[in-house]
């Protein structure tokens with residue numbers, strides 16, 4: 001479990017990005033931080049691997065206060081996937097994936113064999129191993145980024161808007177892949193997004209944030225949808241606009257679901273027949 005206890009972060013210029021934040025993130029689950037630009041999501045995420053150090057408060061991983069762990073050591077056991085994949089442009093795909101294991105002292109042959117396995121895991125053809133990042137599509141680059149994040153077999157995977165820069169179809173694909181991966185690998189995932197639909201799709205625990213990383217509401221997607229805690233939350237999840245108020249319309253003997261805008265959202269089937 002990851003636990004934030006009264007964590008605050010004020011940057012040297014006086015900006016308070018995180019103001020007294022407390023939260024438990026259960027192991028083997030996906031927690032999603034969601035909120036508008038500048039609310040402190042990335043700062044929260046980066047405190048987990050000490051890319052940013054808290055100004056006050058305590059952050060523990062499985063009961064261990066991370067301020068006592070050397071940052072480089074900590075980072076080598078936590079996977080980190082960022083927007084635009086963050087790949088090293090002058091290194092081949094296989095070397096990008098193997099970067100951190102190599103830094104940890106894993107022999108090259110072994111690190112490369114593992115990198116190829118990880119390419120299978122994230123759905124990348126092994127023939128791409130010799131390419132450079134610029135020779136891949138945006139979606140493929142993100143898959144390499146995920147493979148690299150998994151390369152040290154971390155218990156914790158931090159993902160900062162990893163699918164923000166790809167088109168909606170590729171994005172939907174990557175989201176489904178992440179759900180599949182999570183069923184298989186069972187990591188503790190911390191995911192940052194500003195997209196509430198992505199948050200509801202991927203999150204076991206969804207944390208809706210306002211400026212200063214103040215928690216507007218936290219809970220399962222079901223809990224939040226069933227009972228938005230405030231007008232802010234209702235507006236953020238689109239409940240106020242009726243966007244999520246689905247209704248049933250009968251068309252040619254079939255039951256079609258339409259959303260608040262009258263757009264078709266899906267078809268109703270008997271449970272188990274879909």
Ligand SMILES: Nc1ncnc2c1ncn2[C@@H]1O[C@H](COP(=O)(O)OP(=O)(O)OP(=O)(O)O)[C@@H](O)[C@H]1O
Pocket residue numbers: 011012013015016017035036037038039040041042043044194
């Ligand atoms: N190094 C820094 N120095 C000063 N202020 C910073 C620094 N990093 C972030 N901030 C400020 O802290 C606040 C939170 O930033 P953060 O990047 O955590 O937000 P975010 O929710 O991830 O935003 P986005 O969705 O735009 O990435 C913002 O006001 C930002 O300008």
